[in-house]
Amino acid sequence: MMMLLMRISFLLSFTSATDWNKFAKDSLKSAIKPDVNTNVAKNIILFIGDGMGMSTITASRIYKGQKQGRPGEETVLKFEEFPHVALSKVYGVDRQVPDSAQTATALMGGVKTNVKVIGYTEDVKTDNCSTESITKRVYSILDHFQNAGRGTGVVTTTRLTHATPAAAYAHSAQRYWENDKDLINAGVTGGCTDIAYQLVNDNYDIQVAMGGGRRNFLPNTTTDPEYGKMGKRQDGLDLTMRWKELQLARGRSHQYVWNNQQFDSINPMTTDYVLGLFENSHMQYEVDRNTSSNGEPSIAEMTEKAINILKRNKNGFFLMVEGGRIDHAHHDTKGALALEETLAFEEAISTALEMTDKRETLIIVTADHSHVFSIGGYTNRGNDILGLVEPFDAEPSIDGMPYTTLSYGNGPGTNFTAGRQNLSGIDTRSFDYIQQSAVPLQFETHSGEDVPIFASGPVSYLIHGVQEQHYVAHVMQYAACVGDYANDCDRQIETVQTCAAFHISYKSSIFLISFLIYSFFS
Numbered sequence: 001m002m003m004l005l006m007r008i009s010f011l012l013s014f015t016s017a018t019d020w021n022k023f024a025k026d027s028l029k030s031a032i033k034p035d036v037n038t039n040v041a042k043n044i045i046l047f048i049g050d051g052m053g054m055s056t057i058t059a060s061r062i063y064k065g066q067k068q069g070r071p072g073e074e075t076v077l078k079f080e081e082f083p084h085v086a087l088s089k090v091y092g093v094d095r096q097v098p099d100s101a102q103t104a105t106a107l108m109g110g111v112k113t114n115v116k117v118i119g120y121t122e123d124v125k126t127d128n129c130s131t132e133s134i135t136k137r138v139y140s141i142l143d144h145f146q147n148a149g150r151g152t153g154v155v156t157t158t159r160l161t162h163a164t165p166a167a168a169y170a171h172s173a174q175r176y177w178e179n180d181k182d183l184i185n186a187g188v189t190g191g192c193t194d195i196a197y198q199l200v201n202d203n204y205d206i207q208v209a210m211g212g213g214r215r216n217f218l219p220n221t222t223t224d225p226e227y228g229k230m231g232k233r234q235d236g237l238d239l240t241m242r243w244k245e246l247q248l249a250r251g252r253s254h255q256y257v258w259n260n261q262q263f264d265s266i267n268p269m270t271t272d273y274v275l276g277l278f279e280n281s282h283m284q285y286e287v288d289r290n291t292s293s294n295g296e297p298s299i300a301e302m303t304e305k306a307i308n309i310l311k312r313n314k315n316g317f318f319l320m321v322e323g324g325r326i327d328h329a330h331h332d333t334k335g336a337l338a339l340e341e342t343l344a345f346e347e348a349i350s351t352a353l354e355m356t357d358k359r360e361t362l363i364i365v366t367a368d369h370s371h372v373f374s375i376g377g378y379t380n381r382g383n384d385i386l387g388l389v390e391p392f393d394a395e396p397s398i399d400g401m402p403y404t405t406l407s408y409g410n411g412p413g414t415n416f417t418a419g420r421q422n423l424s425g426i427d428t429r430s431f432d433y434i435q436q437s438a439v440p441l442q443f444e445t446h447s448g449e450d451v452p453i454f455a456s457g458p459v460s461y462l463i464h465g466v467q468e469q470h471y472v473a474h475v476m477q478y479a480a481c482v483g484d485y486a487n488d489c490d491r492q493i494e495t496v497q498t499c500a501a502f503h504i505s506y507k508s509s510i511f512l513i514s515f516l517i518y519s520f521f522s
Helices: 002-013 017-032 053-068 100-109 141-147 180-185 196-201 239-249 262-263 300-311 326-331 337-357 472-479 496-521
Strands: 042-050 085-089 151-159 208-212 254-257 274-279 315-324 361-367 373-375 404-409 437-440 451-456 466-468
Touching: 002 404, 042 337, 042 472, 053 337, 100 141, 100 472, 100 496, 141 151, 141 315, 151 326, 180 496, 196 239, 208 300, 208 472, 239 274, 254 262, 254 437, 262 337, 274 300, 274 472, 300 315, 300 337, 315 337, 337 361, 361 472, 437 496, 466 472
Parallel strands: 042 315, 042 361, 085 466, 151 208, 151 315, 208 274, 254 274, 404 437
Antiparallel strands: 085 451, 361 451, 373 404
């Protein structure tokens, strides 16, 4: 009843053609006079919503609006306000529907590769250590920024050694070789090193690295400080200690942290390097997050801390921020949880926008892939996005039982032996509710459709049309004049307005010189 009254109230206050026309005219005006920024990007922030496909974005915008007491469909997420949008084709070299290792390698490395491969060209075969070589390595946008003397950072809600964050710094024929035990269990020989080892020993110049995954950095003789579990490493290395030794040897101001209290104690004005490992495995979902001193920071709080540290680099910085648990919620077909994670991710984007200048900072928001997640049924305007389809009689189910607006093409939400569950009286808004799915699988899968790319800032107009996913990495390199485009960049670090003022000044000078010459010879 409450939703019905809210919908009626909204429609009564918003039915005139004038209001709809205003929506369209405002959008048209902004398009007629576009803010074309041709500056060199001093900073780049790449936000990757893992699994945040278009259906997730649509459902999240409605969910956000309904949480605010509105019908929801008219809501705009912060990154949807960005002036430039494109579509990304996410397939991999060997997969029509990709995994996160190959998609993250494309987004940051600029080439497509094989499934589960991180930071290598397609010449490296999945699970095959013997095919790895330096000549086949793909260097990421983070590598290019470091080579240019600019700051770098990685923030994620997954393990720091998980596929997406790992693609920023690591090289591996298998995304799941996160610690040396994984290599041993897989019978790997040939000198390949695990991802956690690479982060600490090969990438100690990354200024900020924050996420989960302590178990991959601690030896199996060391107890995790939070849960009492033992670490996974069998080589006896405590990589957290090793990281501190490497920073200390270089005289750097640094801090290793694993809880909120320690995180809050970081002074970004005096601390240059941070390693934050806030969970034994992945970080907690936002709805479950422990916010006490023993808990962990939000993705928005980590983003804020990272920017405050990195912006002190006068040459600029690159930061990758991953909302990684959107993907995990979808794999468990927990739609409400996925939407809540998306809104937490949006908050991090809003934080970055508030802290940076769009004249010098390119911000790109995209997904690595989508999910088999759908919004269906001829529901009324303002119908609870997490609820049952109303009106039911618009397209009733054949079995006569109600169904939800949100559902999955496959996943754990099916039991063909028992038949489809009758949802009458079931709380489908619960974060633990498992959405129904068509094909029974232990975990729901990715999907292969294109995902959107949103961009704001220097040369963001290059994000346009339908592009191959690895195009994003090339746009970032060009925008910042690094990597393949380090010597192919003659743009100025000026605003459009400054350029306009320069041209006016230039014309005035020509006029003055002409007048003086004329006066001299007259």
